[in-house]
Amino acid sequence: MSDQITTDPSKPAQRMRAGSMTLTLGPWIVAAILLAALPFIFTSNSGLTIMNQMWITVVFALAYNMLLGQGGMLSFGHAVYAGVGGFACMHIMNASDFFASMPLPLLPIFGGLFGMGLALIVGAFSTRSAGTVFAMISLGVGELIAACSVIIVAFFGGEEGISGDRGEALPFFGLNFWSQIEVYYLTAFWVFISAVLMYLWSRTPVGRMANAVRDNPERAEFLGYSSRWVRFYSFVASGFFAGVAGGLFAINYEILTEENLNAASSGVILLVTFLGGVGFFFGPILGAIVFTLVQTVLSLETELWAFYAGSLFVATVMFFPGGLAGLIMMHVPPLRLGKLGVLTVPYIKTLIPAAIGILGLCSLVEMTFHYRHAATGDHEMTLFWTTFDSHTILPWIIAGAVTLIGLGIARTTAPALKEAWNDANTAGGKR
Amino acid sequence: MELILVNLIDGLVTGLLLFMLSAGLTLIFSMMGVLNFAHASFYMLGAYFGYQISLALGFWGALLVAPVIVGIAGAGVERYGLRRVHQYGHVPELIFTFGLALLIEELVQFIWGKNQMPFNGPEVLNFTAFAIAGNSIPAYKIFMIFISISIFMGLLYILTKTRVGMIIQAALSYPRTVEALGHNVPLIFMGVFGVGTALAGVAGVIAGPVLGTFPGMAFVLGSIVFVTIVIGGLGSLWGALVASLLIGWITTFAKSYNVEMEAVLNGIGIATPDDLSENLFRDFWALTSPQIADILPYILMVLILIFRPQGLFGKRQS
Numbered sequence: 001m002s003d004q005i006t007t008d009p010s011k012p013a014q015r016m017r018a019g020s021m022t023l024t025l026g027p028w029i030v031a032a033i034l035l036a037a038l039p040f041i042f043t044s045n046s047g048l049t050i051m052n053q054m055w056i057t058v059v060f061a062l063a064y065n066m067l068l069g070q071g072g073m074l075s076f077g078h079a080v081y082a083g084v085g086g087f088a089c090m091h092i093m094n095a096s097d098f099f100a101s102m103p104l105p106l107l108p109i110f111g112g113l114f115g116m117g118l119a120l121i122v123g124a125f126s127t128r129s130a131g132t133v134f135a136m137i138s139l140g141v142g143e144l145i146a147a148c149s150v151i152i153v154a155f156f157g158g159e160e161g162i163s164g165d166r167g168e169a170l171p172f173f174g175l176n177f178w179s180q181i182e183v184y185y186l187t188a189f190w191v192f193i194s195a196v197l198m199y200l201w202s203r204t205p206v207g208r209m210a211n212a213v214r215d216n217p218e219r220a221e222f223l224g225y226s227s228r229w230v231r232f233y234s235f236v237a238s239g240f241f242a243g244v245a246g247g248l249f250a251i252n253y254e255i256l257t258e259e260n261l262n263a264a265s266s267g268v269i270l271l272v273t274f275l276g277g278v279g280f281f282f283g284p285i286l287g288a289i290v291f292t293l294v295q296t297v298l299s300l301e302t303e304l305w306a307f308y309a310g311s312l313f314v315a316t317v318m319f320f321p322g323g324l325a326g327l328i329m330m331h332v333p334p335l336r337l338g339k340l341g342v343l344t345v346p347y348i349k350t351l352i353p354a355a356i357g358i359l360g361l362c363s364l365v366e367m368t369f370h371y372r373h374a375a376t377g378d379h380e381m382t383l384f385w386t387t388f389d390s391h392t393i394l395p396w397i398i399a400g401a402v403t404l405i406g407l408g409i410a411r412t413t414a415p416a417l418k419e420a421w422n423d424a425n426t427a428g429g430k431r
Numbered sequence: 432m433e434l435i436l437v438n439l440i441d442g443l444v445t446g447l448l449l450f451m452l453s454a455g456l457t458l459i460f461s462m463m464g465v466l467n468f469a470h471a472s473f474y475m476l477g478a479y480f481g482y483q484i485s486l487a488l489g490f491w492g493a494l495l496v497a498p499v500i501v502g503i504a505g506a507g508v509e510r511y512g513l514r515r516v517h518q519y520g521h522v523p524e525l526i527f528t529f530g531l532a533l534l535i536e537e538l539v540q541f542i543w544g545k546n547q548m549p550f551n552g553p554e555v556l557n558f559t560a561f562a563i564a565g566n567s568i569p570a571y572k573i574f575m576i577f578i579s580i581s582i583f584m585g586l587l588y589i590l591t592k593t594r595v596g597m598i599i600q601a602a603l604s605y606p607r608t609v610e611a612l613g614h615n616v617p618l619i620f621m622g623v624f625g626v627g628t629a630l631a632g633v634a635g636v637i638a639g640p641v642l643g644t645f646p647g648m649a650f651v652l653g654s655i656v657f658v659t660i661v662i663g664g665l666g667s668l669w670g671a672l673v674a675s676l677l678i679g680w681i682t683t684f685a686k687s688y689n690v691e692m693e694a695v696l697n698g699i700g701i702a703t704p705d706d707l708s709e710n711l712f713r714d715f716w717a718l719t720s721p722q723i724a725d726i727l728p729y730i731l732m733v734l735i736l737i738f739r740p741q742g743l744f745g746k747r748q749s
Contacts, residue, residue: 074522125737132466133740135525136661140732143654147726151718274526307541310534317527318512321519373544
């Protein structure tokens, strides 16, 4: 489930490494270079907007995974901490004297502090137990604060929310943060710092104890740790980084509404994190990137993107509880054995027909949707660059045949794939 | 006095409707130890199936057939979905039902669209049963009360007096022993899940015409149902009944009596500040009870979870 470090007690160097706060530098340098270089590849404004949204989701998902993946606490109201952090930042932005004397890049810290403050209050009673009770309290508190946002107009701004202007801050080395690209680098800087800090947190003794409490609270108690306080620390730290994400949201969009607090946003972040994989540190990053792409790109193509995302989510929970990251890390043992090549041909034989079959299924779904919900008389629809009449029988036959043949081939080649998989995971034998 | 009576009846209708959902949910919880997030989605499916069937068979046909279909769907979900996820532990189970709730909402929007469906109650019940001081009580409300009470009675009878009920109760506490005695426990679990969702389906069919049949109806009621069974105590049927009625009455009374926060605070001796418009707590002073009626159950739940985590009637501390 988790990225456990297995140590050999006979080797002191390795034993040291498990407890110390070492940071493998390679991936982080690559990540930093990527963060800095991406705006040169995707230069358009929409590209920058999507990337900003992506990185904000990354921070939020990583903060959420501090609870779900590392602490084993399932929260149904985590958007509240990000939202409150964001609202606080908005108010700071509108406070003219204070904000004018402070550079903008410091703002997310205040978002984090407010998120942490709320987490301190709520965590004081909600972290007494994990599991269902924690999930229920988080749901109740989430709903409560989301409902308050319409009532307490002074802080949450009621229905229309609160908006501000990030340009009023003290210029930061001559930067006013008026253009999209400047905001991008601000966001990227904070994403990098937060990710590093959260990674280091997971290496600290308290981060390690969070894993222990997740797996076996009773045993952790016997070792002399209070599982309640360990959960509390994780919760507060997670609240801080969620607040940072909220602050970045405030800077990027310059408006916050009830939507940032409600149960739907909390649900989305759960979906993102689980899709990416809760067992590995990089899982939520992957989930945030993939989900944002699916959301922005797929929603341009089809009205049914939420339906596909929901199906993908349920399928992930049922068949790949490790998420995307788990799926990738499954291939590490074959790689170590040098037998990844064994899998290539069976993968091509199974996955390509399966993908074609699923695309056929999607076109059937799209055609049904068009048939039922298009305006009367509108028989023409475009799917995969072909335009046809959805009320004639031919497209249905083609789509149905593609689905059946694709999934049929995938089904017949699946046993061979399974065999190849077993072979790839066994040392020795034929290459 | 007459208003109190009318509100009592309205609260009873809301409470009993809640109870039909929470009874199934609490049974499923005590059986599998997992809260079924998608429970309210089965309620929504009940309403939509009811609407679709009522077009062909009329309301009474729908009331009979739709819950059966919902129950079969629920049993299928348990057999092919939950049982599979069960091996990964409780948190993935909770996440699975959450994902299912999302998926069912999208599915309903996919099939029926986003608009409200014109689902109407039966013509036979379209009259005023009686009137209290000018407030007429429609016969449909009386019918709802009647149905819910008879379901509660039936459930209580089956669970406590029949052989099937005894086996279910035994399977809830000692599944391994019951299995050793030769009963098919997975089948019992599937059956209870099916019956629980079918109850939600009944609630959907009879609530659809009153509360509206639209894609958001599961979301509106969903979290309140959780709140109900948490307040009542997870796994307790009587707790679910008491909590449902409590919530039904609290929200109804809060909505119909306009109690202002200012009056309450003045009543306990706190004077209104002179300049309210600049005060940080101005919204707090302006609160009225209809405004906060919908969040009262959540406040109650958080308080219960802090001071009595096992709920009003709960025995175990999870």
